[in-house]
Amino acid sequence: MQKPQYDFTPLFSMVMESITFTAVLNGLRLGVFEAVAKSPRQASPLAEELGLQPQALQSLLELLAANGLLTEDAGEFSITPLAQEFLVASSPFFQGQFLELHNMFNVFIESDMAALLRGDASKRQVTDDSWSDHDNMRGTMQHALLGELQDTVALIMDLPGFSGMRVMCDVGGNHGEFSMALLEANPDLRAELMDLPRVAEVATERIAERGFSDRMTAHACDLRTETLPVDHYDLVLASHILYGFTDQLESFLGVIHDSLRSGGWFVAQHMDPASALPGTVKASINLITRLAGYKAHFIGQEQLEKALQSAGFGEFRTGPAGIGESGLVMAARKK
Numbered sequence: 145m146q147k148p149q150y151d152f153t154p155l156f157s158m159v160m161e162s163i164t165f166t167a168v169l170n171g172l173r174l175g176v177f178e179a180v181a182k183s184p185r186q187a188s189p190l191a192e193e194l195g196l197q198p199q200a201l202q203s204l205l206e207l208l209a210a211n212g213l214l215t216e217d218a219g220e221f222s223i224t225p226l227a228q229e230f231l232v233a234s235s236p237f238f239q240g241q242f243l244e245l246h247n248m249f250n251v252f253i254e255s256d257m258a259a260l261l262r263g264d265a266s267k268r269q270v271t272d273d274s275w276s277d278h279d280n281m282r283g284t285m286q287h288a289l290l291g292e293l294q295d296t297v298a299l300i301m302d303l304p305g306f307s308g309m310r311v312m313c314d315v316g317g318n319h320g321e322f323s324m325a326l327l328e329a330n331p332d333l334r335a336e337l338m339d340l341p342r343v344a345e346v347a348t349e350r351i352a353e354r355g356f357s358d359r360m361t362a363h364a365c366d367l368r369t370e371t372l373p374v375d376h377y378d379l380v381l382a383s384h385i386l387y388g389f390t391d392q393l394e395s396f397l398g399v400i401h402d403s404l405r406s407g408g409w410f411v412a413q414h415m416d417p418a419s420a421l422p423g424t425v426k427a428s429i430n431l432i433t434r435l436a437g438y439k440a441h442f443i444g445q446e447q448l449e450k451a452l453q454s455a456g457f458g459e460f461r462t463g464p465a466g467i468g469e470s471g472l473v474m475a476a477r478k479k
């Protein structure tokens with residue numbers, strides 16, 4: 145009998161990848177990681193504690209162990225340092241809400257992929273609307289804390305004149321944590337967060353909860369149709385927002401340029417096409433981004449530098465940001 149010429153394993157692995165992620169997400173939702181982090185457990189007592197079927201849980205635990213999130217020793221499962229850092233709520237780098245946020249994007253793209261590929265459906269409005277959800281905001285913040293926030297803030301604090309800055313704008317600031325970190329670093333700085341109307345409302349609540357209302361305000365502003373105040377800011381920050389404007393990059397950068405005082409800095413943070421992130425991950429991110437209604441999630445250093453130059457910026461500074469240095473931070477000064 146004839147047998148295939150090629151090994152089917154790569155395709156078989158792809159089919160199984162989605163069940164792995166679903167298992168991780170459900171392990172998280174059902175409290176498996178929290179329980180195992182408290183003390184190593186066998187499947188049976190853990191199943192009783194969580195109200196689950198022992199044999200089903202045994203398989204889930206084995207799958208989590210096969211993927212490096214648990215270890216198994218004589219039937220007893222323990223948490224690994226990787227899962228302890230990202231999947232246990234008490235960790236400062238807990239990513240539970242980020243996984244939920246991405247799962248939501250994946251599900252709404254997956255469920256309509258053929259129609260989106262044919263151009264018979266659009267997700268841009270649903271995507272824009274999703275940013276104001278409290279949980280999604282928390283997820284976006286959790287992702288920033290993987291390093292993008294720390295690296296971007298460090299680059300800004302190192303800019304000439306940082307201590308003399310008085311007013312900054314956080315374009316598409318969402319959760320506002322980038323601004324709040326900068327306000328902590330410079331007590332004379334005030335921040336204006338610009339975002340879509342519903343996001344601005346929730347951001348105002350977050351700013352109050354974090355005790356920054358006297359130095360930070362959130363404003364409703366759709367930057368596709370509205371502009372920013374002119375000659376007003378010492379610093380404009382745009383983290384993970386330029387991708388929404390790649391089809392009108394030069395005019396958008398022109399608006400930012402006009403909003404800065406002479407000598408003011410613009411800092412962009414976004415995904416770097418030249419980063420070491422695996423090619424398969426980059427390609428998946430690009431597909432989700434396109435199908436969600438945006439042109440691209442990655443903007444190269446050369447492309448951005450050229451656009452910034454034509455908008456009247458100079459004195460470029462760059463640095464890597466975030467997990468696997470997947471992000472690019474670029475600072476440019478208004479001449």
Ligand SMILES: C[S@@+](CC[C@H](N)C(=O)[O-])C[C@H]1O[C@@H](n2cnc3c(N)ncnc32)[C@H](O)[C@@H]1O
Nearest residue numbers: 275288316317318339340365366367368383384
């Ligand atoms: C991926 S989030 C980035 C949040 C934050 N800057 C960060 O890096 O963690 C993108 C933000 O841009 C906002 N946004 C998207 N389109 C916008 C527009 N046309 N005008 C203003 N804000 C917009 C979204 O509402 C969302 O809050």
